[in-house]
Amino acid sequence: RADLQSEAVAFTANYSTDAAEVYYNSSLAAWNYQTGISEENLNAMNAENVKSAAFTKMYGEQAKAEFPDTSKLEESERRQIDSIKILGTANLNEADLNQYNDLTGGMEATYSTATVTMPDGRVLNLDPDLTALMATSRDYNELKYAWKGWYEAAGRPIRDDYESFVTLSNKASVADGFADTGEYWRSWYEMNGQLEATVDALWAELQPLYTELHAYVRRKLYEKYGSNYINLKAPIPAHLLGNMWAQQWGNIYDLVEPYSGKTGVDATPAMQSQGYDAMKMFKTSEEFFVSLGLDKMTDEFWANTMFVKPTDRDVVCHASAWDFYNKVDFRIKMCTVVNMEDLITIHHEMGHIQYYQQYKDQPIPFRGGANPGFHEAVGDTLALSVSTPKHLNKIGLLDEVEEDDEADINYLLSQAMDKIAFLPFGLMIDKWRWSVFSGDTPKAKYQEKWDQLRKDLQGITPPVERDGTTDFDPGAKYHVPANTPYIRYFVSFVVQFQFYQSMCNASGHQGPLYKCDFYQSKEAGAKLQKMLELGSSKPWQFAMNEITGSADMSTLALQEYFSPLTAWLKQKNLENGDTPGWTDMDWRP
Ligand SMILES: C[C@H](NC(=O)O)C(=O)O
């Protein structure tokens, strides 16, 4: 009926106009809190959140009253109105919403200000102190002390708050017609309840490669730390992988390097010797995007971004990218350190900014990723090209490139230490959280469920005994107190190889996939841009088809990328007499 359609067009146009201003104000208040943690800024943020909740509720209820049945509307208005009908925490009454905001703001502050006092009296924060210690220390006991200290300082204090948060979050999701918040979060993937089955199937295809990598790294750690601390048939102690959460293992590449004496794969020394600073790192990343024909950063970006950790106040250091919904104000918040890990992170965050810019003319409900995993994949896709020895050499961050199989294995292993190592971790955070939101995992089992997933999926075991009545290790991983969903990263780590493969093909790349550098390829840029500008205006399967020619998530590109390494790892583990996997489940270091 044309009149209903024209009403819907007017309604959604008004929504986008009004929402832009409301979202700008609430984003700015959240930015002010995260870049200046204080009671005053928390209250200001919560006050703005109450206003945006009132706005969301007003439009949501109007949408439900005026468009009870959207099935007859054209796709754009149908999708927008279906989205406007979801109120989220705006379903909560003022008392519950204030409690919810205090809980989430408080948990984020606890995480961002937690410190560990070392035996020598040093008081270490997470960023940059403990991050650097976990990356560079090779002292078993120093690592264990820092690991134990962090999990106690960041996780334990929020165990009770998290339970209260879950109750309120579920209350809001149930009001929207979902079983719980986990079901709400999974609905963003528009897979008719099949998201978990789909990621489980993707993991089943990749688990063999992970298990081979795990066995090879375990052998190298055995050679380093000895049989008192490493059991070749058991899970690996969690504090030895170069990362506070053992989520990515690139920082211990030096312990596992297959062939020494080859050109390095780490640009950090060159960056430091060439006097790189945060600004130079950001400009290097922007230049790559522009070389593809994509947008440069706006003036507001350079004026408002937080590049480094301030010295005069507490901030949320975990890197993030922000859209202020006015088509020009986009920002990154990051406590940048001059090293290759942060250069890659800058590409990751700038990928978010590029996506914001490419869909800035979409109506507000469509200013999001085709699915949240797509948003996480943009920057990483470009970083796959930037990381190649060929590219690093081209921009002067690697002295020479050796074209031989051994150097290639070194490179692929260093990539696997970040990309393959991550997969079970990317899966398990929301496996844990979905089970908490559904009620399958009550507070008494928070820690037990976490430890079981860490052991079964990652083959990782805590270095010290856990106490299920006080420990709350999930709370010591940013995305849990910050309430940021996580399956998006698992999805990203699969689809980024599909995007990379498509852009490499578009750039005319010949030869092994992992050698592809599509730097300056306008064809590759155009391929990506056609997907980015859609935002969430179409189901992600449509966007996937735009960029890859097929509508499905697939591990084939990732498996092709790593295929030389897969064979090498199998051969190496055979030579070492190591059986991939971990059967001594009850072993403890
Ligand atoms: C992989 C994920 N990235 C991010 O938060 O941007 C993390 O750091 O845990």
Ligand SMILES: [Zn+2]
């Ligand atoms: Zn991200």
